[in-house]
Amino acid sequence: MDDRLAEALERYEAAVFAGATEGLDTADRALDAVEADTALARGRIRHARFLAARSAGAEPAPEDPIEIALFDRALALYQSLGDTHGEAEAQFWVGCYHQVVRGDMDTTEPMFARAAELGDDLIRSYALRHLAFAAQHAGRGAEAQAALAESTQLRRDLGFSAGVAANLVAAAYFTAEGGPGDAAALLDEADRLAADAGADAVKEWVAEARATLTSST
Template structure:
């Protein structure tokens, strides 16, 4: 569709003499490039999560998307790509010092744009960071809020995924009955939407709860 749109703009300029076309075309193509860069980066990140070596193209794709979205004034897009930059630094590089400010920026932009999906992702990854550094109360707060947002826009697999972390936090804090209840709900949610990988993670977390 966007290729045909670019052709139409070209013809409009050539035949009708519309001198505003180049600027319009640049913006529209930049928007397409930003979305494509973000999508390609996400797929490379998925490959990393499923066991492949980190691809050196991943971070530049996210950075390119962020720059283009910023230039376009697209806060939703900039927030999403900023989150993915942070995700790269957190999970691939193990660099929280770089990741956390990117998450903060992503949360700010997502809130401004009303992008609950990105905000829920940011909260999840902030919770993961807090959990791994021993800040259990903060981790619980972030994961709980992420789950609330995911429930609102209908992502049961995402809620179940967050609850894996909440099960482990509750277990670490000695709230074993709560951990078991979370495990039961998380398993039901995962089963309801065919999230078999999440269901397996739930059972791994359940196995850590003292009997």
Template sequence: MDERIQHAKLLYESAVFAADEAALDTADSELDAVEADLALARGRIAHGRFLQRGTEYDPELFERALRLYRAADDLRGQAEALFWLGIFHQLVRRDDTTAVPSFSRSRELAAKSGDSLTLSYALRHLGIAEQRAGHLGTARDLLEESTRLRRELGFLPGVAA
């Protein structure tokens, strides 16, 4: 069982048996984080099905994750959820105009939170959008920065992609 769910159980017991008034609010916050992570994970699975089978999906899971991460002020989580919203629009809907703002904000938040992997993904997909728009110099710069980050992280499959 996820540690956070187990901790919520302990917080419940603290609230009920020890009259800890703050425990339930803490439990809610921790469970919201679990829910955000779960929504993001389910969204990725839906995207995997799209890639394998062409099964379209709704971006609601990514939007839900984003709302929960925002409520928790989790910048890293927001960056990842925004990246996946961008992926939905870029790859499923073929709409770079809608995707780019999500990728750009993901880039900002990933950099701010120190999430180099999500930053590398956001840069890569911004580069793809720039390439499609005919801005080859900018596209190259973004793709090179993405590759540099992936090398630093030792993410060799991402370098090869």
């Protein structure tokens, strides 16, 4: 049993059998933390299903309103608990839903900025990646490249090779749109890193990028 669930059970028994009702608020907080973690995890699973459907050719991939409800619930619970790490992660996923699922590139930047401010290096790397997409969409190419480069360096420092490879694919597209660098070299490195990490989906992104960038030249 999760320690937090065990604590809630102990608080319940203490209240019922010993009259120690002062522990019930503590039990509620423990259960709020479990619910927040579960909501976030369920939301991520639903997002993975969305990405799988889109990859399989569902255009547009079906929107799942339960996904955003789960992320919103997690965010509210983490905020009430004062859990800044959880808040950062949930805030990122709320922004990710609006940007990736709904295609909202204009109003999500504050969400990602907040996630980057509160989060650890891994969450920050995700937030910066999506801030880069928003900046690129808005025509702020230099800002987009800087955010993506910072995200990539954080991922290198963490040893997150699959994430580095994913960022290099994005960097190749940015380069093809007029940014500095060698798109082919970026894709070569992305392919190597993805292979080493067993990130087959990212290898497919590399192949798609090669085909797209070759046909556009």
